[in-house]
Amino acid sequence: MSNSQNPSGIKDKVAALSKNFQTVDIDGHDLPPSPAPSTPRNGRKYALATELVYTEGSDQYNASSVPIYQSATFKQTSASGGQGEYDYTRSGNPTRSHLERHLAKIMRANRALVVSSGMGALDVITRMLRPGDEVITGDDLYGGTNRLLKYLSTHGGIVVHHVDTTKPESVTAAMNSRTTMVLLETPTNPLIKIVDIPSIATAAHSANPGAIVAVDNTMLSPMLLNPLDLGADIVYESGTKYLSGHHDLMAGVIAVNDQVLGDKLYFTINASGCGLSPFDSWLLLRGIKTLGVRMEKQQGNAQRIAEFLESHGFKVRYPGLKSHPQYDLHWSMARGAGAVLSFETGDVNVSERIVESARLWAISVSFGCVNSLISMPCRMSHASIDAKTRAERAMPEDIIRLCVGIEDADDLIDDLSRALVQAGAVNVTLDGFHALGNGQEVGESSSGASPPS
Numbered sequence: 001m002s003n004s005q006n007p008s009g010i011k012d013k014v015a016a017l018s019k020n021f022q023t024v025d026i027d028g029h030d031l032p033p034s035p036a037p038s039t040p041r042n043g044r045k046y047a048l049a050t051e052l053v054y055t056e057g058s059d060q061y062n063a064s065s066v067p068i069y070q071s072a073t074f075k076q077t078s079a080s081g082g083q084g085e086y087d088y089t090r091s092g093n094p095t096r097s098h099l100e101r102h103l104a105k106i107m108r109a110n111r112a113l114v115v116s117s118g119m120g121a122l123d124v125i126t127r128m129l130r131p132g133d134e135v136i137t138g139d140d141l142y143g144g145t146n147r148l149l150k151y152l153s154t155h156g157g158i159v160v161h162h163v164d165t166t167k168p169e170s171v172t173a174a175m176n177s178r179t180t181m182v183l184l185e186t187p188t189n190p191l192i193k194i195v196d197i198p199s200i201a202t203a204a205h206s207a208n209p210g211a212i213v214a215v216d217n218t219m220l221s222p223m224l225l226n227p228l229d230l231g232a233d234i235v236y237e238s239g240t241k242y243l244s245g246h247h248d249l250m251a252g253v254i255a256v257n258d259q260v261l262g263d264k265l266y267f268t269i270n271a272s273g274c275g276l277s278p279f280d281s282w283l284l285l286r287g288i289k290t291l292g293v294r295m296e297k298q299q300g301n302a303q304r305i306a307e308f309l310e311s312h313g314f315k316v317r318y319p320g321l322k323s324h325p326q327y328d329l330h331w332s333m334a335r336g337a338g339a340v341l342s343f344e345t346g347d348v349n350v351s352e353r354i355v356e357s358a359r360l361w362a363i364s365v366s367f368g369c370v371n372s373l374i375s376m377p378c379r380m381s382h383a384s385i386d387a388k389t390r391a392e393r394a395m396p397e398d399i400i401r402l403c404v405g406i407e408d409a410d411d412l413i414d415d416l417s418r419a420l421v422q423a424g425a426v427n428v429t430l431d432g433f434h435a436l437g438n439g440q441e442v443g444e445s446s447s448g449a450s451p452p453s
């Protein structure tokens with residue numbers, strides 16, 4: 001390059017300098033590594049609602065919204081490679097890093113990792129298992145989790161014990177020195193059973209100090225529960241649900257405190273290539289900002305709807321109701337009841353008619369979205385669990401799951417009332433209406449098992 005093209009020789013100087021000093025750009029400006037993450041956890045400085053929206057970026061242009069680094073590759077400054085913070089998006093991407101560090105803070109973890117779905121997160125976690133390892137898990141589990149565990153027990157030589165995790169003594173009885181992982185959900189999906197995380201974590205670690213206690217926190221989100229503070233080693237969740245809140249992306253989040261564990265999980269993510277894309281990382285980061293207000297509104301609505309159904313004679317499962325058999329246990333761990341509840345009608349056909357009569361409530365799987373959803377888990381989200389297993393696990397075929405959104409609660413109740421009447425689920429009198437055929441106790445199964453899909 002001639003001096004006329006480069007009068008002061010500044011570019012040569014900068015090029016030489018930048019080999020050693022990576023934060024100087026081509027024009028010699030001091031350049032912070034692009035978007036520096038939200039501050040790593042250093043003790044909670046603010047209330048969670050504040051932390052959700054507060055991110056300290058040091059983007060070179062002070063962008064208020066973290067930029068989407070839609071790039072697969074990052075140029076290096078020398079042929080020896082590995083000098084820049086990023087080289088390839090499968091291994092790391094600034095938008096994803098920002099999200100991960102923001103999540104670590106919110107989840108009260110030392111490290112968070114984001115992948116392409118909640119099931120992707122569980123896949124990464126279970127890749128730590130080896131043939132002969134034993135896993136203890138619940139008898140009421142999200143259908144996809146059950147399916148992956150079944151696959152691992154059929155094809156991977158992993159022994160999976162499904163026990164009633166609401167009874168810590170059942171979990172303890174299944175433990176031995178080969179127990180490598182205890183996998184918990186609370187509240188369970190869809191029976192809304194509560195699991196005592198601290199007691200089970202203590203028992204698992206004393207049976208085998210190397211055992212990993214992993215908690216699926218999808219139902220409550222970090223807004224309402226922090227399993228790592230209760231003795232869990234890994235917390236993971238489907239970011240498709242509350243964290244993002246709009247059903248416009250799929251994501252999975254994993255968080256840990258142990259550095260070695262974090263490194264192992266990261267290795268698998270890089271090796272298998274399931275890290276969350278830059279655009280979905282950005283969308284998830286945007287969704288997280290409103291988690292506090294969404295959850296507050298959603299669980300306020302859910303409480304009203306649970307009380308409405310119970311007051312009209314339905315058997316309702318929701319930890320915000322004093323009638324929940326594990327009300328005290330739930331509130332000893334969590335800061336809220338969440339926004340998923342289920343109820344029974346006593347008749348699978350009546351349940352079907354209710355679901356199909358609702359208008360505001362969309363017939364849809366999933367939960368955590370701003371819109372209210374209604375579903376029959378045995379035919380939808382949990383259809384991958386065969387009818388025989390569902391019956392053995394006392395999963396009522398008529399159970400209806402409500403995933404409550406942010407709409408006006410009166411509108412939701414009006415729509416549900418109309419659906420209950422239209423479906424013939426209630427006895428209407430001059431004084432109001434009352435559930436028909438609700439002679440069931442929690443956990444008692446009704447007839448009418450439908451075939452697995």
Ligand SMILES: Cc1ncc(COP(=O)(O)O)c(C=O)c1O
Binds near residue numbers: 144219251
């Ligand atoms: C409790 C629970 N865990 C995990 C998952 C899996 O998440 P994803 O659908 O994002 O893979 C789901 C739902 O799909 C779920 O309900």
Ligand SMILES: N[C@@H](CCSC[C@H](N)C(=O)O)C(=O)O
Binds near residue numbers: 367
């Ligand atoms: N067809 C899907 C069903 C997804 S269910 C989603 C969510 N976890 C829920 O509980 O509603 C599948 O087979 O995985």
